[in-house]
Amino acid sequence: MVELSKARGSYVDPAPARVTVETWARDWLRSQSQLKPTTLVGYESALSKHIIPRWGRRSLSDIGYAEIQHWISDLSKNLAPQTVRNIYAVFSLVFSFAVRDGRLVRNPAEGIQLPRRIKAKRGYLTHAQVHRLADECGDSRTLVLFLAYTGLRWGEAAARRQRQSIPALRSLFMLSV
Structure with a gap:
């Protein structure tokens, strides 16, 4: 299988994917110089409150789609849909960064089913x-x-x-x- 992956040009050395989510997420965040300060604060908040406590000690390569889907479903029980979507977006961006860096073949957070957005009822004055x-x-x-x-x-x-x-x-x- 490894030889076939090498022949196809899709081989990824598993060693770099053994980095922890916390280490990689912090490295990813440092690379986000194009973002507004308020966006960075939001990303830092998602990382420190939700992502690192749950996933921080795990290696990138040890996390799969089903685990992420269960986590998102659990978050949805206690948090607003848009909050869950924001946390997921940060988590997925961290993994996309690893894919682009050649540490992972694919993003395990891709295709996760997210909670539906709730449209707020708007009130208007007469x-x-x-x-x-x-x-x-x-x-x-x-x-x-x-x-x-x-x-x-x-x-x-x-x-x-x-x-x-x-x-x-x-x-x-x-x-x-």
Whole structure:
């Protein structure tokens, strides 16, 4: 079998895959210089809270698909679906890094069944509620109406120049009660 793998060019020396998940995950994380600091913090959190405690002492080559699937199913009992998906994404990226480095032939986390996303129910204010809210905001009434009816986020509205926005907004909302 080894000779056949060598002939096909798919042979992977098993020795490098004996590195522990913790060692490899930390090495992978150090290599992620392209990420935003907030993303790195999220990855570090997933590693330290969920991945390393469960898998840290195991070698990369000793972990299989079924074990990972059972772990994901267990996580899904106590964590929100998106949290489980985020933890899984980090775990899978660690293994993908090992595949690219030639330590593993394939990623054992590939194809894991993940919990379904739950779409949050969104609540919307009625026109009367929007106007009541705006009235309670005093001098910011026009801004509240602008945000409510345009869908702009606060940062987008705050970035607008006053000379461009305020006169136009006042005239626009003078029609409102």
